[in-house]
Amino acid sequence: MKHFIYILTILIGTIAFGQNETLFEQGNDFYNKGDFEDAISKYESILKSGDHSAALYFNLANAHYKLNHIAPSIYYYEKALILSPNDKEIQNNIAFARNMTIDAIDQTPEIGFAKFSKNITNWLTFDNWAKLSVLLMILFVVFYLVYYFNYGATKKRLAFITAMTFLILACCAVALAFNNYNLIEKDHPAIVFAKESQVKSEPNLRSSESFKLHEGTKVQILDTVQNWKKIKLADGKTGWIPTEAIKAL
Template identity: 40%
Template sequence: MKKILFLLLIIANAVVAQNTTELFTDANDLYKNEKIEEAIELYKKIETQGFVSSELYYNLGNCYYKLNKVGPSIYYYEKALQLNPLNEDVKNNLVFAKRLALDNIEELPKTVFQKLNKNWLQKLSYNQWAIVVVVFSFLGSLLFLLFYFADSPSKKRFYFVTSTVSFLLLIFSFFITYNQYNFTKKNKVAIVFAEKTAVRNAPTLNSEEVFTLHEGTKVIVLDRVDDWKKIKLADGKLGWIIADEIKEL
């Protein structure tokens, strides 16, 4: 009975995967034929089914870019980069999309470690760094076994050194994975979807307006109170914005 249920589950998953592939192909065809809004509907349908990917979000970003919707296009390009930070096509298109945004926010000067983190360590997501950890753990274990069973001093020396290096890299990559995970969880990124919105110094409509933001601007979400979210900009400015006017990645 269990074998039959398992077989039925495999068949069901195969049917769903095939249906998703067909939807993706149909959506791509609609996009090529300039039927952008219809393509978006199919891409969103795939997203609701849970079959998300960097390619899916990249195509959604392209659709909204075609419609000159700055906020959604930047939002989906950013989501595509979250899944695959090395996708050069997404990076290039994100540059063009950001040129449509009205707000020009200069980043605060970064420390050496912050520059290293952004330019190198964040090239991979914490999930990808986790894969690196697994690879080094497997490699280190294999080399240690080869060291244990090696029959000559030269081989033992070689395997001992390489296994030691592998375990050191394992610890280093685990540390990076842990830090990238914490960084991602603490820095909740969101994109402004409102065409124009006021940011205030307190989570109330009668509080003072401190600055204005426009569609497509990236912010960091720090806190939430009722229908308001506390945000921080790349230049260090802080304020409260109506929660529905931004969308978290």
């Protein structure tokens, strides 16, 4: 019975994949003909099935861009970048989409040790830092055993220094892995979808207005209180915005 269920699951998955491939090709055909609304409908049908890919998000963003849908185009370009961060075509297209936004927000530059630490941390993913730390610990054990069972003074000293070096590097890799994990956990980006929205000083309508935001602007979600989100801009400004005004990535 288990084998039958397993085979059935594979069969259903194969059929669903084939259907999504057909929908993707149909969406591309509509896009090439200039029928961008129909293309979006086909692409969104794939998303509803739970199938996600950088190519799908990219094509969906392109279709929205052609219709001057600022917020959805940036949103889906951002989703594509998450899956394919080094894709030059996605980077170029999202730059064009961002030029359509109204809000001009200067990003606060990172300097000194904070910038250096972030660059090093993001050099590898959390999983890769963890794998590297395991490899370095194995090398530490190997060279420590060489040190322990070797009787030659020079070789023993060299093996000990090498073992300690790998141990220090392993500890650094572990620290960078956890730092990378913490950066990801604190990263809660969202895109403003409302044409214009007031950002309040407190999470209620009676509070004073801090500033206004327009569609397409990227923000960071810091906190949630009922139907309000506390957000932070790239320039460091913070405030509260209605939950329905933004869409989390």
